Amino acid sequence: MINIDGLSKSFGSIKALDNLNLNVKKGELLGIIGPNGAGKTTAIRIICCILKPDHGDVMVDGYSIHKDPLKIKSIIGYLPEEPNLYERFKARDLLKYFSELYGVPRADINPRIDELLELVGMTHRAEDRINTFSKGLRQRIGIARALVHDPKVIIFDEPTMGLDPATSQTIRHFIDQLKGDKTIILCTHYMDEADQLCDRVAILNHGRIRDMGTPHDLKSKVHADIILTLRVKNPLPSDQEAISGLTSVEAIEIGGDKYIISLNSRKEISKIIDVLGSRVLAVNTKEPKLEDVFISTLENRGMR
Amino acid sequence: MNFITITRWEFKNTIQSRKFLLIFFLQISVLFLMLMVFNSFAQNMENNEALSITPSLSGFATLDVNDQGALFSKRLNSEVLNIENSTYQQAWNRLARGLTTGFYSVPPESVELVQNGDQVETVLYLDYRDPKRSVVQEEVNSTTRALSSALTTSYLESSRPQNATKPPGVTQTTSGESVPLQIIRKVMLAVLLFLPLFLFGNLIIDSLVGEKERKTGEILVAMPLTSADIIIGKSLAVVMIMALQVGMWMLILLAAGFSLKNPGFVYLMVVLTAIPLVGLTTIIAAYSKNYKEAGIGLTFAYVIISGILIIPLLGYISRQSFGANVSPMTLVMRIFSGEIIAPAEILLSLSFIVVFSLLSYGISVALFRRDDVVFGPRPGILRIILDLMGLKRHKNRSK
Known part of the structure; x- marks a missing residue:
């Protein structure tokens, strides 16, 4: 048209x-x-x-x-x-x-x-x-x-x-x-x-x-189905390796005491929490939005 | 024919606008006031009671006169003319040296001729290099007419029974106004009739610049309309409003006792003049970004328009040249003077109107067609002139 x-x-x-x-x-x-x-x-x-x-x-x-x-x-x-x-x-x-x-x-x-x-x-x-x-x-x-x-x-x-x-x-x-x-x-x-x-x-x-x-295709380009955000007491260098080993984990980003983990399945959320044990202070999950795609696209092209 | 839709709605909305109605009636009130003042001023002049604020034409021109019987020379208006009694030879010498504008020769036996009821043939020689000659000519003609009228009245009075009273409804009138009053009356009437054309220029500014300022222009340009539809449609609505106002002013002038000769033709000329005048204003409106710019542009435009209309008129008063008829105001003034207008003179004026209209609307449409002029960033005037002249190619034109 x-x-x-x-x-x-x-x-x-x-x-x-x-x-x-x-x-x-x-x-x-x-x-x-x-x-x-x-x-x-x-x-x-x-x-x-x-x-x-x-x-x-x-x-x-x-x-x-x-x-x-x-x-x-x-x-x-x-x-x-x-x-x-x-x-x-x-x-x-x-x-x-x-x-x-x-x-x-x-x-x-x-x-x-x-x-x-x-x-x-x-x-x-x-x-x-x-x-x-x-x-x-x-x-x-x-x-x-x-x-x-x-x-x-x-x-x-x-x-x-x-x-x-x-x-x-x-x-x-x-x-x-x-x-x-x-x-x-x-x-x-x-x-x-x-x-x-x-x-x-x-x-x-x-x-x-x-x-x-x-919208679905664009969102799936950026992240997996779920984004898990954790706040952890006393973060350890070994945490990243332990979490990345889980099958549904697509990516992990650690910034200070904040862990942002992209997952394909909700099932492994409990396993991640088990890895970190009592050091977990807060847990938050969200589905990726178009806004994430938008920001990611601009960031990938160095346009922000 | 989409422009008709725009014209109809613009006209309807303007007429219904309270702001417009207020301006409309305010203008009519001002006209009434002007008429009252003018009539009072004219009456004062006729009664030789004019105030000092009126322009004095005392000693405006010099006229050599050879009138042994003083039948004509004592009736010439000495407030306008310096009268020098001269012989034929003296007068020629003075004319050659530019010391006088003309020489008026009256036969020595004029008094006897009048007493015998015979025709008196007077001769007026004028220096055609002198622009004051038309005033001298008018004054001599006026004196001749006044004297003729006086003799006729005297003849009629002598034949009338002394105890007769005027029948009811009959009033005595005099003819033969002084030259300054004639000029003022004719020019004033012409200017009065053209005045509404200047009073409504702001309408087209509001109509076009308002679209830019209120950002409604974007929607209008997105309509299936050409730039010409928009420009012509809006301009035509303003011309119609001017036509309405001019019509009302003419009716008021007639009601106030002014003699408007050939009112139909005069109305047509004034309304036709509104077309190029609105066209010139439209150029300013099409180019201006905002009201402030448009206001400045309008002032310049009105100076130009006043010059185009009034200068030829004044030129005609002094020289009576054919070219002065280019201004429709000259034609209107001449009609008021009872002059016969030649078709070629009307054609000259109409040609001016047509050429000026085509040019002004052509430029306005060309400007409004450019998206950089309407939406910015607007190019400079010089670049636009080069583009319009085809010296620089411009890419961003829409239909």
């Missing part, structure tokens, strides 16, 4: 995108994660034909950004980080304005707006002005605005940035509802969000894709 081919873009001496290549399949939800300044927003703006690349091309549903930008714009729904809505408009009028700009047939506009207002839970605020809305409500209207022309592709840039947990969860719920029916690109800083929603995740840094795969 979306094919990014050798995309480069510079702002003065700063290279925002450096030969970026990426494919998004029809109906897929692709997450793009990366640190600030990685090039996420630039990539998105180029896909939406807001910016023009220095080199490379993007094909969206068979249309090139160079030849058919208006076609591409008409099949994309875009929600920027800040919804940036016209403050003086009433919610319904705003959706009507954008429906007309997108060329939605007149007869379909009002039913479509009603449907979207219901989807985002804003029916009761339809006649209120945008400047009376909180950030969360604006984001809801922003989502409705992005969907007003029933686009094939939807692009969300940090849709839950700065929102409280409950509103973030509601927004994630909207995105989840769209999954499968639409092709979606989701740029986010929140690894949990990407993990929860995305079919695939691309890690972007310095304008290039550093790693890409399903």
